[in-house]
Amino acid sequence: MKVAVPVDDKNLETTVCVSFGRAPFFIIYDTDTKEHIFMDNSAADSPGGAGIKAAQAIVDRQVDALLTPRCGENAAEVIKAAGIKLYKTESQSAMDNINSFVACKLPPLNDIHPGFHNRKGR
Amino acid sequence: MNIAILSGKGGTGKTLLAVNLAVVADHAVYIDCDVEEPNGHLFFKPQDLKTETVTVKIPVVEDDLCTGCRTCVDFCRFNALAYIAERLVVFEQICHSCGGCTIFCPEDALREEERIIGSIEEGYSGTVKVYSGILNTGEASGIPIIKRLLSLSETECPGLCLIDCPPGSACIVMETIRNADYCVLVAEPTIFGVHNLNLVYELVSLFNKPFGVVLNKCLEGEENPAEQFCLEKSINILGRIAFDNELGFINSKALIAARESNRYRAQFSSLLASVLEEAQHETVVNP
Numbered sequence: 001m002k003v004a005v006p007v008d009d010k011n012l013e014t015t016v017c018v019s020f021g022r023a024p025f026f027i028i029y030d031t032d033t034k035e036h037i038f039m040d041n042s043a044a045d046s047p048g049g050a051g052i053k054a055a056q057a058i059v060d061r062q063v064d065a066l067l068t069p070r071c072g073e074n075a076a077e078v079i080k081a082a083g084i085k086l087y088k089t090e091s092q093s094a095m096d097n098i099n100s101f102v103a104c105k106l107p108p109l110n111d112i113h114p115g116f117h118n119r120k121g122r
Numbered sequence: 123m124n125i126a127i128l129s130g131k132g133g134t135g136k137t138l139l140a141v142n143l144a145v146v147a148d149h150a151v152y153i154d155c156d157v158e159e160p161n162g163h164l165f166f167k168p169q170d171l172k173t174e175t176v177t178v179k180i181p182v183v184e185d186d187l188c189t190g191c192r193t194c195v196d197f198c199r200f201n202a203l204a205y206i207a208e209r210l211v212v213f214e215q216i217c218h219s220c221g222g223c224t225i226f227c228p229e230d231a232l233r234e235e236e237r238i239i240g241s242i243e244e245g246y247s248g249t250v251k252v253y254s255g256i257l258n259t260g261e262a263s264g265i266p267i268i269k270r271l272l273s274l275s276e277t278e279c280p281g282l283c284l285i286d287c288p289p290g291s292a293c294i295v296m297e298t299i300r301n302a303d304y305c306v307l308v309a310e311p312t313i314f315g316v317h318n319l320n321l322v323y324e325l326v327s328l329f330n331k332p333f334g335v336v337l338n339k340c341l342e343g344e345e346n347p348a349e350q351f352c353l354e355k356s357i358n359i360l361g362r363i364a365f366d367n368e369l370g371f372i373n374s375k376a377l378i379a380a381r382e383s384n385r386y387r388a389q390f391s392s393l394l395a396s397v398l399e400e401a402q403h404e405t406v407v408n409p
Contacts, residue, residue, distance in 0.1 A: 049216045056205070081206040083207070
């Protein structure tokens with residue numbers, strides 16, 4: 001099973017990035033083969049719709065689950081339409097969360113936020 | 123002459139000023155561009171209302187024709203399109219209606235459809251022509267409504283046009299002041315007020331707009347940080363409105379002070395005179 005996690009750095013000690021759409025990288029981890037790759041998130045500096053673009057990239061990697069601390073509604077729509085399961089990370093370390101996921105200990109992510117696009121500059 | 127009235131935050135007195143200036147001017151046009159929460163109409167109660175809807179174009183996909191080439195997905199810099207589970211998904215709220223995806227689609231699988239995002243009301247209150255832009259709840263951007271409002275005012279009203287801006291200094295305000303000949307910044311006499319004044323001060327400076335400040339809620343004998351700010355930056359102070367119980371009372375009843383009392387009529391008339399003098403001077407000196 002392939003899982004994706006938004007991360008801050010390109011190493012296995014990395015922390016989970018607080019943002020999904022604007023995370024600098026994603027780790028794609030195969031829980032069967034224990035292989036992993038890091039993927040640059042080309043959506044990170046998008047003028048808008050970063051969540052959609054990042055989600056598209058995750059979908060194209062044909063992952064089965066996304067582990068993330070939060071997710072906006074547009075990204076969630078893309079992820080869910082592709083049949084990818086959403087789980088909520090519970091600690092800082094990316095690998096700890098992947099191990100929790102393997103042990104079936106991560107909860108599903110249900111609190112989808114309405115997104116940060118078009119924030120009013122007041 | 124288009125005069126935009128703006129401030130860095132809500133509640134400083136933009137509408138109070140714009141409405142009263144429009145009333146004391148002869149046959150002015152008042153345009154409420156605060157499309158998320160227009161309130162000028164509450165004071166004017168305009169008659170003979172005409173309403174037009176405002177639409178934007180959004181792409182609609184013909185699933186049978188789409189081959190999944192993703193030309194549109196890659197083209198859209200706002201990422202309003204995604205190709206998921208062999209189907210193109212359009213995010214209407216993200217779309218900026220540029221139409222590029224429909225042009226570039228090699229299969230002609232995309233066409234544009236109109237989507238209603240709000241409306242414009244037009245009416246009269248005495249001699250004042252009143253326009254209000256109204257953005258429907260849940261819509262992401264009121265900019266198309268503002269563009270339409272300002273194009274209406276351009277074609278229909280050659281006289282004095284008072285533009286009541288949205289609060290803040292974001293894109294929507296930039297669109298509103300784009301064609302303004304002169305900007306009036308309304309400021310409150312607090313440190314917070316100075317912070318917000320600075321936001322719009324930087325905005326109008328960036329846009330190279332001639333501008334002046336109206337100090338609102340002025341307290342007799344008290345320090346006014348906003349006034350201090352203007353003095354430091356050599357900003358022209360167009361006038362002062364006192365922190366005045368009676369004015370607040372009239373305003374809270376959704377009445378227009380300049381229509382209710384001669385004292386306020388005289389006060390706003392002299393304020394209008396100094397705004398117009400400055401605006402005309404600026405447009406002659408720096409056209």
